[in-house]
Amino acid sequence: LLSSSQQQQLKHQEKEEDEQIISRFQSYLRFKTAHPNPNYTAPVSFLISQAHSIGLQTRILEFVSGKPVLIVTWPGSRPDLPSILFNSHLDSVPAEPDKWLHPPFSAVQASDGKIYARGAQDDKCIGLQYLEAIRNLRQLRQFQQPIRTVHLSYVPDEEIGGFDGAAKLVESKEFEELNVGFVMDEGQASPTDQFRVFYADRSPWHVTITASGVPGHGSRMYDHSALENLIISFEMISKFRDSQFDLVKRGWAANSQVISVNPVFLNAGIHTSNGFAMNMQPSEAQAGFDIRLPPTVDPELIRNRIAHEWAPASRNMSFQIVEKGPNRDFWGHPLMTSTDDTNPWWSLFVQAVAAVGGQLGKPEILASTTDARFMRQRGIPTLGFSPMKNTPILLHDHNEFLQDAVYLNGIKVYESIIKCLSSFKGLEKSSAGTI
């Protein structure tokens, strides 16, 4: 038993360690990783120095120049067994500084412990929690070497589709050599006391519709102007959007189980030096939409709707669909990871979270999209998870923050997950080969 002064000293030590952990998180948050010009060099150097300080190996893969992929490795005692990969992305979406309480890349910690930064939830938290968890396992918990090799990957460009990042990584010879058997990637915050876990993503489409029409004097009333044509489309899209959103509002479907359609830009009008020509009806008008398709939906249905209703040539309209990444695997199946006992990784994950007293909600489809789709497309089981409970969902929003205690607790959760998954010796005989 410890004397009360020893206990006090221990408490003091723990507090100091926590402060150091938070200050490392702030350092990582301060790198300006927002698009369109994310700084990749500085955060990668930082991560490398963190990894080396706990005795891990590092390697940079540069599939596209200026866009590094960092691989951190903790070698296991059984390199013949498939490894476990913990992925996160280096980049962030932009922020509008004027709309924030604190500058988005200052990582200010408010007096209530909240740390404000673009990327605090999405997803610099997990990137550093992985490393802190390994640091604790090695330095505090006498867990020196895992059985399976553990890799961490830090990839660029997730927020713009991942094509020069995770997509290139999974196609590479180097990735093949990592022999990855299971991946964990980012998830989303949970406003309740339960953690959330995701077994699939929705597929993103970026759709632009362009209307042409009759130009004319601003005072004239006539049919078939470009803006009238576009507004008709808006009315239809809005009806469809309501039909999907109603299912959510009635509680019949989760947000991520319906098709979302949201306008993200509008472009029309004749520019002048100080604004728009207010007495001219333009001959072109354009709108952009972020569309997300649940894995179970047939993409052809929505493609037909766009071609025949939302942007028909008969109304002088054209469209472009940019599908941001795969939504089917090699065999044409939707990209979903099993969350039952046919997937031993699932059971291990559930046990690991329970072991630190964590409660998990029902596994969900993620409403947004992550690099996990590239891993799933390779047939690798992948779960999305960011251990943030009792936290509002603020990814891509103003004043994104994470509570210090939530960040610190997440490290404990990853300690358990990394320890549990990396200790898995495999099934005796598996029909799918060595797991």
Ligand code: MET
């Ligand atoms: C367009 S690919 C996905 C980018 C980002 N993670 C999102 O969900 O919006």
Ligand SMILES: [Zn+2]
């Ligand atoms: Zn993210």
Ligand SMILES: [Zn+2]
């Ligand atoms: Zn994001």
